Amino acid sequence: MSATTWLIVPAAGQGKRMGAALPKQYLTLTGAPILAITLARLHAALPHARLVLCLDEQDRWFDPAWVPFTRWQRVSGGAERMDSVLNALQAIDAAGDDVVLVHDVARPCVSVEDLCALEQAAKQYAGGALLAMPVADTMKRESRDGTSARTESRDGLWHALTPQGFRYALLCQALGHARKHETLVTDEASAVEALGHRPKLVSGRRDNLKVTHPDDLALAAAILAAQREQSRT
Ligand SMILES: Nc1ccn([C@@H]2O[C@H](COP(=O)(O)OP(=O)(O)OP(=O)(O)O)[C@@H](O)[C@H]2O)c(=O)n1
Numbered sequence: 001m002s003a004t005t006w007l008i009v010p011a012a013g014q015g016k017r018m019g020a021a022l023p024k025q026y027l028t029l030t031g032a033p034i035l036a037i038t039l040a041r042l043h044a045a046l047p048h049a050r051l052v053l054c055l056d057e058q059d060r061w062f063d064p065a066w067v068p069f070t071r072w073q074r075v076s077g078g079a080e081r082m083d084s085v086l087n088a089l090q091a092i093d094a095a096g097d098d099v100v101l102v103h104d105v106a107r108p109c110v111s112v113e114d115l116c117a118l119e120q121a122a123k124q125y126a127g128g129a130l131l132a133m134p135v136a137d138t139m140k141r142e143s144r145d146g147t148s149a150r151t152e153s154r155d156g157l158w159h160a161l162t163p164q165g166f167r168y169a170l171l172c173q174a175l176g177h178a179r180k181h182e183t184l185v186t187d188e189a190s191a192v193e194a195l196g197h198r199p200k201l202v203s204g205r206r207d208n209l210k211v212t213h214p215d216d217l218a219l220a221a222a223i224l225a226a227q228r229e230q231s232r233t
């Protein structure tokens with residue numbers, strides 16, 4: 001029997017940096033809430049996956065009609081992103097070698113091709129895999145007064161994106177270790193690296209933007225419109 005693919009979508013954030021009247025995953029882009037767009041993308045690529053959606057217990061905006069997956073469950077979010085993901089891991093009845101992909105709800109522009117590539121890599125590499133993109137700009141180290149102290153080498157530097165995918169047993173071990181040592185990790189790969197594993201960097205599209213600041217809304221809308229246009233041609 002082949003391993004099940006689980007899809008954890010942390011969607012319990014408050015969107016503080018967005019500063020909107022409601023959490024950013026409920027803001028509308030090209031006519032639909034970000035959460036609905038992200039779930040539709042994920043379903044287009046991974047219809048066989050079992051979805052675990054992390055939502056804040058006080059969430060007043062979620063509508064189950066936005067979930068296209070047949071097999072899915074809701075779990076409570078935690079104080080930090082890693083707590084939300086840990087809650088999801090603890091709630092599911094997965095086998096140790098099942099593959100778990102974690103994707104931010106705030107990344108609605110992820111492509112179907114990248115999602116499929118990442119699922120394959122997560123199955124292939126023992127240390128798991130993450131979508132990532134090489135740093136393109138010259139990197140500056142800030143000094144205390146806000147001036148540029150020096151230029152850092154960008155050789156070998158990548159931006160970590162999502163999804164990130166690992167075998168269930170490894171991810172439980174890694175995030176459990178981070179929690180035990182009170183280490184706050186902002187992605188799953190950091191926790192896995194801390195155990196000495198080396199997740200595979202899978203080069204992803206540069207338009208897999210994480211909607212974080214108000215400026216990102218117009219950018220994400222333009223990306224979605226361009227992607228829609230490309231898929232028509
Ligand atoms: N306690 C939390 C915090 C974040 N997230 C999710 O983790 C992803 C990445 O987080 P980020 O972009 O930082 O979202 P927010 O936490 O909502 O934003 P901010 O940090 O600006 O408040 C998002 O999909 C967010 O919903 C979560 O599930 N649980």
Ligand SMILES: C[C@](O)(CO)[C@H](O)COP(=O)(O)O
Nearest residue numbers: 081104160161162186187210
């Ligand atoms: C997981 C992530 O999206 C990878 O870029 C990112 O680390 C989320 O972190 P944030 O600090 O909550 O934005």
